[in-house]
Amino acid sequence: MQNAINHIRSELSAYYTENELQSVVRLLISKITGFSFTEIFVNKNTIFSAYQWDLLNFYLEKLKTGMPVQYVLGETEFCGLIFRVDPSVLIPRPETEELVEWIVKESAENSVILDIGTGSGCIAIALKYFMPQADVHACDVSLESLQTARKNAELNENQVDFFYMDVLEEHNTDNRYDVIVSNPPYIPYAERTEISDHVKNFEPEAALFVPDDDPLIFYRKIAGFAKRHLHAGGKLFFEVHRDFGHACLLMLREMNFQQLEIKKDIAGNNRMIKGIIP
Numbered sequence: 001m002q003n004a005i006n007h008i009r010s011e012l013s014a015y016y017t018e019n020e021l022q023s024v025v026r027l028l029i030s031k032i033t034g035f036s037f038t039e040i041f042v043n044k045n046t047i048f049s050a051y052q053w054d055l056l057n058f059y060l061e062k063l064k065t066g067m068p069v070q071y072v073l074g075e076t077e078f079c080g081l082i083f084r085v086d087p088s089v090l091i092p093r094p095e096t097e098e099l100v101e102w103i104v105k106e107s108a109e110n111s112v113i114l115d116i117g118t119g120s121g122c123i124a125i126a127l128k129y130f131m132p133q134a135d136v137h138a139c140d141v142s143l144e145s146l147q148t149a150r151k152n153a154e155l156n157e158n159q160v161d162f163f164y165m166d167v168l169e170e171h172n173t174d175n176r177y178d179v180i181v182s183n184p185p186y187i188p189y190a191e192r193t194e195i196s197d198h199v200k201n202f203e204p205e206a207a208l209f210v211p212d213d214d215p216l217i218f219y220r221k222i223a224g225f226a227k228r229h230l231h232a233g234g235k236l237f238f239e240v241h242r243d244f245g246h247a248c249l250l251m252l253r254e255m256n257f258q259q260l261e262i263k264k265d266i267a268g269n270n271r272m273i274k275g276i277i278p
């Protein structure tokens with residue numbers, strides 16, 4: 001296996017920083033051998049079969065195109081659960097795990113929850129995992145992503161009701177929720193140049209970017225929806241762009257949300273917002 005590790009390092013050193021490379025090595029070896037990260041350490045002398053070498057070279061070719069390792073392997077970890085990911089869905093991020101943790105802490109166990117723009121389903125599925133008595137619903141405008149999300153719920157043996165909804169349109173349902181959460185697209189197109197190629201060349205554009213002249217478009221629409229569909233005392237949670245936390249908070253205040261709170265992520269950036277319907 002040490003040969004394989006050296007091979008990965010020499011093939012990919014031009015494409016990744018040392019830190020990234022270390023995690024890519026572990027992910028590749030673990031996927032190919034089935035060993036956990038700790039098992040890799042104690043099994044360094046295992047010999048790769050011809051099939052394992054072929055598989056490794058197949059993955060390496062894909063990685064050299066700049067494709068994120070999560071898409072190459074077809075999976076990632078989020079909140080300790082495994083999620084299938086493909087280019088129809090955003091790769092779940094660690095910041096979003098912090099949002100899930102906050103919601104779990106702040107919500108009644110049997111809450112009725114809606115996740116808007118669910119993508120891979122990561123938020124909804126993780127919430128159902130940590131709050132088994134909750135009634136969790138999740139929607140997306142992308143039919144492909146709904147398929148991936150449904151597969152992820154199955155994979156994690158967990159019941160979430162997924163449905164199609166375009167939150168930018170008007171809706172005539174009378175469903176009511178205790179908690180609404182969203183991690184909507186929030187990167188203005190003008191920032192595209194600062195975004196790494198792994199992200200902008202492979203992850204779904206519609207899940208990432210918003211118009212420069214209206215970066216809060218999804219927040220405004222979702223907050224409007226939340227005002228009509230949250231019970232009195234119901235809570236709205238958002239993940240936000242680090243530069244737009246205060247703008248978003250101000251907007252929610254104007255829309256009469258109460259007890260507004262903004263929370264930083266582990267990197268110290270404003271990242272999450274909570275508001276309550278009076």
Ligand code: GLN
Pocket residue numbers: 089090091092093096117118119120121122123183184185207208
């Ligand atoms: N809710 C999904 C996530 O948090 C998708 C978010 C998105 O596509 N903007 O990863």
